[in-house]
Amino acid sequence: MIEILTTGLPNTVQDLGRPGHLALGVSHGGAMDGRALAIANLLLGNDVSAAGIEVALHPFRLRAHVDTAVAVTGADCTVSIGDRPCPPWWATTIRAGEMLAIEAPRTGARSCIAFAGGLDLPAVMGSRATDVKGGFGGLAGRGLVRGDRLALNPAACALPAGGLGAALEERRGAADGLTSAIELRFLPAAEFDAFTPQARAAFIGGDWSVTNDANRMGYRLSGATLALVSPLELLSHGIVPGTVQVPPSGQPIIQLADANTCGGYPKIATVIEADLWRLAQAPVGARLRFSPTSTAAATEALRAQARWQEAFVTARSLALGYR
Template sequence: MIEILTTGLPNTIQDLGRPGHLALGVSHGGAMDRQALAMANLMLGNDPSAAGIEVALHPFRLRTNVDTAVAVTGADCVVSVGNRPCPPWWAMTIRAGETLVLEAPRTGARSYVAVAGGLDLPLVMGSRATDAKGGFGGLGGRGLSRGDRLALNPAQCRLPAGGIGAALEERRGAVDGFASAIELRVLPAAEFDAFTPEAQAAFTGSEWNITSDANRMGYRLSGEALSLVSPMELLSHGIVPGTVQVPPSGQPIIQLADANTCGGYPKIATVIEADLWRLAQAPVGARLRFSAVSIEASTEALRMNRQRRRDFIAARNLMVGEQRRP
């Protein structure tokens, strides 16, 4: 059992989501930064889809009443376990009565906390993820509150002495959207050709700012207004995380993890799946820049992400195996 000591309502229980229910009006949901949560679980030997905690509001503190192990990934923030400093993207043991503390991020926006075995919560439509819009999943569809107690699944977690970490080179400096614009690769969407040549050029040729109108459903951006060749009306149709819609204001909206399942605004582009973690780690006020890529490049980026996960599993198994030798 772990107890939440310091939190905010934006902090929720998440896993890798509940795909396959868009036809029922249920969004994919799950962790905004799926790569970060999956890696936190893998460091502990959990299934990558095990439920953990998405921390969007820092500082965050929890205490455990059992000896276990925790992993923290995502945003670059100061982390301590029982007053011992913990490196970024690291898993280590935590003793009964000790406290895990996450301070405000230096860069990035969301941290992920995984616990050995994963959080023991009911499955709803095959997932433990919190769906705040629907009011289900996680802890009754709500954010975490001080005093919440979360049960853990049984686990036998083996870690090397001092813990284990993951270093992902592509994340270094990738989400400091104040020092430089965060680069996002996109594919043209169905209505791309309905926008004027000037709007098409502005979309990829200028920078965009994330406004304060930003949450797990989507980010509204500010920048040069994007115009259509001529007014158009569309019936509502399916949309997915990463879809970039353009309402009549001309200011784009990027749909994210808790995106609506359908919408009627014209779509100019879609952020590729391999880059959605960059959006998850982009804070309000950060600058974005879009670059168009091919479907082949998008597929290759996703393949590389999955290969890095497999490489890490192999490396972890080797390290744990070496640790167990007499």
């Protein structure tokens, strides 16, 4: 059992989501930074989609009421257990009565917390992810509040003395977004050619800022006004996380984990799945830059992530003395 001490409603229980239900109007959902949650779980020997906590509003604090193990990944934050500081991207033990504290990020936007065995909550449509819009999943379909208590699945977690970490230097640098633009690869969407040549050039060549209108449903961006060649009316059509729509204002909206499953605004691009974690770690005010890519390159990027994850599992086994 863990108890939430300091939190905010944007902090929710998440796993890797509930794919396969878009036709029913149910968002994919799940952790915005799925890679970070997967690595946190792998550090503990969990299934990659075990339910944990996504922290989007810091500081965050919880107290353990049992001896267990915990891993914190995602944004670059100061993390401590009791009076012990923890390195970034680290798994370690936490004793009954000890407090885990995560301070405001230095870079990045979201932290992922995993627990040995995962959070013990009922699955809804195959997932424990919180869908706040639908009011289901997670803890009664809502964000976490002070005093919430969450049960843990029983699990034996083997860790070396002092804990176990993941070296992800490229991720910490890419998640900055304050000193440099975050590069996002994209595929042209169905209405890409319906925008003027000037708009297409501005989309690719310009910097875009994440506005205050940013949450798990999507980010509204600020930058050049993207104009259509001629007015265009569309019936509502399917959209997925990463879809970049352009409403009449000409300012793009990137659909994210909890986005609606259909919409009628023209689509200029789709950010590739392998880069969605970069958006998850883009704080308000971050600068984004879009770079065109190919379907083959997008597929290879996902395969490379899968290979990296497999290598990480092997490295963890070696660190624990397994062969």
